[in-house]
Amino acid sequence: MIPPDRELLQIGPSRDHARPPLFRLLETVLLRTAILGLGYVGTTTAACLLEDGHRVLGVDINPAKVEALGRGRSPVVEPGVEERLQAGVEAGRMTAATDIAPHIDDLDLVIVCVGTPSRADGKLDLTHLLEVTRQLGRSLAGRSADRPPLLLVFRSTMPPGTMDRLVAPTLRKAAGEAPGGRYEIAFNPEFLRESTAVKDYFSPPKIVIGEREPGLTKKLMGIYDGIEAPIFEVPFGTAEMAKMVDNSFHALKVAFANEIGRIALSKNIDPQSVADLFLADTKLNISPYYLRPGGPFGGSCLPKDLSAMLALARESGLSVPVLSGARESNAMHLAWILQAIKRRAPAPGPVLLLGLSFKSGTDDLRNSPLLALAEMLLEAGYDLSVHDPDLDSARLVGVNFALGVEHQEVLVERMVEDVEPAAAKAAVMILGKPMKHLPRALLEDPRLIDIDRLGTSLASA
Numbered sequence: 001m002i003p004p005d006r007e008l009l010q011i012g013p014s015r016d017h018a019r020p021p022l023f024r025l026l027e028t029v030l031l032r033t034a035i036l037g038l039g040y041v042g043t044t045t046a047a048c049l050l051e052d053g054h055r056v057l058g059v060d061i062n063p064a065k066v067e068a069l070g071r072g073r074s075p076v077v078e079p080g081v082e083e084r085l086q087a088g089v090e091a092g093r094m095t096a097a098t099d100i101a102p103h104i105d106d107l108d109l110v111i112v113c114v115g116t117p118s119r120a121d122g123k124l125d126l127t128h129l130l131e132v133t134r135q136l137g138r139s140l141a142g143r144s145a146d147r148p149p150l151l152l153v154f155r156s157t158m159p160p161g162t163m164d165r166l167v168a169p170t171l172r173k174a175a176g177e178a179p180g181g182r183y184e185i186a187f188n189p190e191f192l193r194e195s196t197a198v199k200d201y202f203s204p205p206k207i208v209i210g211e212r213e214p215g216l217t218k219k220l221m222g223i224y225d226g227i228e229a230p231i232f233e234v235p236f237g238t239a240e241m242a243k244m245v246d247n248s249f250h251a252l253k254v255a256f257a258n259e260i261g262r263i264a265l266s267k268n269i270d271p272q273s274v275a276d277l278f279l280a281d282t283k284l285n286i287s288p289y290y291l292r293p294g295g296p297f298g299g300s301c302l303p304k305d306l307s308a309m310l311a312l313a314r315e316s317g318l319s320v321p322v323l324s325g326a327r328e329s330n331a332m333h334l335a336w337i338l339q340a341i342k343r344r345a346p347a348p349g350p351v352l353l354l355g356l357s358f359k360s361g362t363d364d365l366r367n368s369p370l371l372a373l374a375e376m377l378l379e380a381g382y383d384l385s386v387h388d389p390d391l392d393s394a395r396l397v398g399v400n401f402a403l404g405v406e407h408q409e410v411l412v413e414r415m416v417e418d419v420e421p422a423a424a425k426a427a428v429m430i431l432g433k434p435m436k437h438l439p440r441a442l443l444e445d446p447r448l449i450d451i452d453r454l455g456t457s458l459a460s461a
């Protein structure tokens with residue numbers, strides 16, 4: 001398709017992302033889009049789609065916002081938005097309305113950006129989402145049968161399960177047919193930050209597309225073509241959760257940094273210098289390390305130094321719930337794993353625990369969550385066998401020797417060298433850490449619970 005108004009883009013406002021507008025336009029199929037919900041996300045999305053040469057119909061139930069947008073005035077304060085809207089209106093590519101229904105035949109793609117504010121109980125209020133979905137469904141029912149399928153893209157933040165359990169059934173009922181025929185649905189979470197939203201749109205950290213079947217919408221009909229960012233086409237639940245996970249982590253980062261800052265200040269240490277050192281470590285700190293769901297933390301350093309940090313805070317009369325919560329959360333995680341094992345195989349099992357030292361490649365037993373788990377299993381009455389190629393109970397020295405004495409039953413009586421016979425009789429096997437040289441059949445055995453990957457073996461356990 002030849003872009004009819006290519007020249008307009010060259011006179012559009014400049015932006016500081018990598019690709020020149022014309023270059024990006026040549027890669028983009030121009031679409032007739034509608035944005036439902038003209039708040040921060042909807043208005044910014046409208047401005048950015050206009051810059052990419054698309055046509056935009058802005059729809060909101062608030063007539064004042066519609067009237068403003070129709071004149072190229074932004075209903076929200078966001079750098080770079082208004083000039084793009086104005087250019088769009090002048091070029092005849094930006095219009096606004098309070099109802100999508102009369103325009104439904106003239107659209108290729110609809111983007112839903114209505115608000116999903118917090119309720120008193122912390123859950124997201126999906127009232128606007130439900131209402132706009134009903135309206136969309138009813139409008140779809142009136143779309144001429146000869147029109148190509150309409151793509152409905154939901155950008156509003158929503159909890160996992162909403163697309164499958166609320167959006168799709170509501171549309172099916174209101175439109176009179178399920179997605180896949182005259183319309184398709186997608187979830188595309190928004191990662192922009194207010195005040196840098198336009199820049200973030202064109203230079204996002206990632207693009208996440210949730211679909212009924214990954215790949216179905218051909219990357220949302222190409223609206224992100226030319227934007228350099230990794231694109232992830234995933235099931236709805238993964239995409240829905242991604243947005244909430246990211247913001248939870250950002251909140252956690254701020255709270256963590258502030259707790260460290262408070263402790264540093266209480267000891268007359270410059271918090272920013274401490275932060276500089278922390279941030280300089282891009283191997284272990286600002287990195288994927290320690291960020292995958294798996295087993296609890298343990299070993300000789302993390303629990304000890306966390307406790308020491310908590311003691312520092314206590315000494316200064318400081319409350320640091322994020323840091324103390326980490327210790328509590330770790331203990332709860334181990335208890336949760338034990339419950340999962342109990343559900344899978346009630347005592348006495350038998351149970352085979354693969355791994356005892358706190359991680360692969362070391363015989364260090366200090367604060368090993370796996371040793372704690374072994375004791376918990378014995379306490380719960382399990383017939384327990386333990387296999388760990390990193391451990392030779394006859395060679396334990398120092399603190400490990402003392403631990404060997406303290407946990408004699410586990411370390412002497414329950415250890416097995418030969419994994420096969422113990423595996424053969426086990427009702428459930430627990431892989432506590434990556435372990436080389438285990439037979440492939442054992443790793444694929446449905447009786448295996450892989451703690452280290454926190455995989456589906458635990459969900460079904």
Ligand SMILES: NC(=O)c1ccc[n+]([C@@H]2O[C@H](COP(=O)([O-])OP(=O)(O)OC[C@H]3O[C@@H](n4cnc5c(N)ncnc54)[C@H](O)[C@@H]3O)[C@@H](O)[C@H]2O)c1
Nearest residue numbers: 037038039040041060061113114115116128132156157190
């Ligand atoms: N603001 C952000 O920085 C940001 C960032 C990422 C994601 N999000 C998410 O994006 C969504 C929108 O956020 P926002 O800040 O733009 O919301 P907002 O409250 O600023 O705007 C929502 C708009 O939707 C309109 N609306 C409500 N019902 C409607 C209907 N039936 N039809 C048409 N319009 C309707 C409202 O009148 C309002 O103008 C939310 O789910 C939010 O969590 C927001």
